[in-house]
Every structure is written in structure tokens, then in C-alpha cells.
Amino acid sequence: MTTDSKNKAKILIADDEIRVREILSRKLTDNGYHCLTVPDGNSALKILKAEPVDLVLLDIMMPGKSGSEVLQEIKLRYPDTAVIMITAIADVQTAIGLMKMGAYDYIIKPVELNVLSLSLDRALEKRELIIENRDYQLNLEQRVEEQTKKIRQSFLNSTTSLAYALEAKDKYTHGHSERVTEIAVTVARELDIPKAMLEKIRLAGLLHDVGKIGVSESILNKPGKLTSEEFELVKSHCEVGERILSPIVEDKEILEMVRHHHERYDGD
Ligand SMILES: [Fe+2]
Structure with missing residues (x-):
């Protein structure tokens, strides 16, 4: 973790032993962290509700709410907050169980400050990576959605251009395509044709x-009657239309x- 992000990391120490709170707070403040301390689980949750905290050092055995109850609530309400459990040697099995519930690590009392420091750095690094990755995924989804919209709009613009090109050439077609579309869509709606197919019919x-x-x-x-050759040419417009449209x-x-x-x- 960079010195800069470490300096900004906010650590909440929740432990009912004042001595533990004081030692940890002093050591971590010396190491560049911003520390808050509380004596029980409810106070920890109050702080978390009021301000974002990067990591909680959470004692397992506290009066009132136990560390495991507080952990559950943190994981539910503040999933971006990392948690390291502080435990007496007798509670190591509980601490291991709590890691399955989302705690990043556990530290055994009496706390060895070097071990704590290492665990903190790793937990904060992992937390940063998870947040960065999630933000990247969110941005990616948003970008894909924007691109899809652009592509769809560009497609609609191309088809509109083609419709305009035809209207400019053939006076009869002016307004004819819109009328055909309106009638076809109205009939399709009456027949309860699904929405996706209605869009195809419209296009x-x-x-x-x-x-x-x-x-x-x-x-x-x-203005007059067409010769049979001319009529054949007019009839070809269905096939030619398919060919013109097939690239887009x-x-x-x-x-x-x-x-x-x-x-x-009858297909005749
Ligand atoms: Fe036609």
C-alpha cells in the first residue's frame, strides 16, 4: 500500500479493554493511520453509521453485542469496510469461523504490533483492490451500454438516410412507407405480436x-402503362431492397x- 493511502486509512478499534485501545491507537497513529476507538459493538456501529471507516479492529468478546454480531452487521451494511478480529487464544476457533463470515484476519492477544501492522497493510490492500475492481466493472458495464446505444442510433440513422434517399427519388413513396408501417404495426398489435417482432415490422x-x-x-x-420489361424491373425492387439492406x-x-x-x- 502506498504511504499516501496508508496515511488516509481510517481505523476503528473496538475493544472493551481500555489498555488495548490505547496501545493500538497510539501505535497505529504513529504509523500514519487515523484512529478512532470505542469500548463496545453498539458504539462501533454508531460510528460506522455516521462516517465511512476503512477497517475495523474488532474484539470478539465485548459487553453487549458480540464481535461476531457486529461483524455480521458490518458485512451486511458496510461491505467496503474490512474487518480484523482481535481474539484471546481461547477463542481462536471462533475467530477462524468468523473469517468464513467475511473477517479478513484475526490477531491473538496480547497483540504483537508487528504482526498487526502486517495484517492491516494486507487487509487494506485487498480492500482497495476489491473496490477498484468493482468500480472498473461498473464503469465497463456503463461504457458497453453507452456504446450499444451509439451503435443502435448509428444504425437507425443509416436506415433513415436510405428511406430519405428513396423518397427523394420516388414521389409515390413519399409518405407511403410511413403509412405502410403504421398499418402493419396496428394490425400486428391487434394480433398480439410480441414487442420485439413489432420493432422488426416497424423497420x-x-x-x-x-x-x-x-x-x-x-x-x-x-405516367402511362409500363411495358413488360419495365414491369419486370419494378418487380425486382424487393430483391434489390434485400441486397441493399443486407450489409447493415x-x-x-x-x-x-x-x-x-x-x-x-400462397407464395405465388
Ligand atoms: Fe413495394
């Missing part, structure tokens, strides 16, 4: 005629809706 509706970009304007806007639309069902939007029910 397919907006883009279904995009293949007309590949048909000449003179044919699209021809991954969803097969949307591509199929575009490709088959002039099919009869």
Missing part, C-alpha cells in the same frame, strides 16, 4: 421499398419481410 415497413433506388426514375414516375441489417426476418413484401399468401 421493415419503413424500408420495404428501398430497392426502388435501383429502378430508374423514368420508370418509377412514368443483420436480422434475417426483417430482410425476409423486405424480400417478400409483394408475395401473395
Whole structure:
């Protein structure tokens, strides 16, 4: 642990023996820690409620709440606070059990200050790593979410551009795609189609005629009857639409809706 973070670490010493509190507090303050002392578990919890503490040195046998009860509450309410149990030699088995409940370590009385110092440094280092790792994970999730939103927005922008490009070319299509979308979505809602599929239908509706970009304007806007060759070209817009969209639309069902939007029910 760096000298800087060590200087800032706040240690709460909870022990009913005043002598233990005084010795530990003096030694740890000399070592650069900021120390608070309390004589029992309830006072320890009061402090924790009022201000964040990096680590608690917690005596197992205290009047009122036992060290194990206090540990449980700390782990539940202040999981970022590390705990080291202080125990008499007779309670070592209990202390080991408490490590399974989340205590980082235990120190046997009479406390050897060098052993305590080492254990403290390790506990605080581990705590820092856990917090850093959790913050990193949180940031990562947030960043992935932001990127996903950006990608989705960029996709919607591309599809809107295509719809605009078609509208600019074909007067008939202006407003037609929106109307088709509205009717298709209304019918789908009546049929209780799931929401995810409604979104696909909406997109397919907006883009279904995009293949007309590949048909000449003179044919699209021809006032009279089309020749059979011209009609064949117009009919190709479903297939052309699927091809235009395939690099940006991954969803097969949307591509199929575009490709088959002039099919009869019997597939003729
Ligand atoms: Fe069409």
C-alpha cells in the first residue's frame, strides 16, 4: 500500500479493554493511520453509521453485542469496510469461523504490533483492490451500454438516410412507407405480436421499398402503362431492397419481410 493511502486509512478499534485501545491507537497513529476507538459493538456501529471507516479492529468478546454480531452487521451494511478480529487464544476457533463470515484476519492477544501492522497493510490492500475492481466493472458495464446505444442510433440513422434517399427519388413513396408501417404495426398489435417482432415490422415497413433506388426514375414516375420489361424491373425492387439492406441489417426476418413484401399468401 502506498504511504499516501496508508496515511488516509481510517481505523476503528473496538475493544472493551481500555489498555488495548490505547496501545493500538497510539501505535497505529504513529504509523500514519487515523484512529478512532470505542469500548463496545453498539458504539462501533454508531460510528460506522455516521462516517465511512476503512477497517475495523474488532474484539470478539465485548459487553453487549458480540464481535461476531457486529461483524455480521458490518458485512451486511458496510461491505467496503474490512474487518480484523482481535481474539484471546481461547477463542481462536471462533475467530477462524468468523473469517468464513467475511473477517479478513484475526490477531491473538496480547497483540504483537508487528504482526498487526502486517495484517492491516494486507487487509487494506485487498480492500482497495476489491473496490477498484468493482468500480472498473461498473464503469465497463456503463461504457458497453453507452456504446450499444451509439451503435443502435448509428444504425437507425443509416436506415433513415436510405428511406430519405428513396423518397427523394420516388414521389409515390413519399409518405407511403410511413403509412405502410403504421398499418402493419396496428394490425400486428391487434394480433398480439410480441414487442420485439413489432420493432422488426416497424423497420421493415419503413424500408420495404428501398430497392426502388435501383429502378430508374423514368420508370418509377412514368405516367402511362409500363411495358413488360419495365414491369419486370419494378418487380425486382424487393430483391434489390434485400441486397441493399443486407450489409447493415443483420436480422434475417426483417430482410425476409423486405424480400417478400409483394408475395401473395400462397407464395405465388
Ligand atoms: Fe413495394
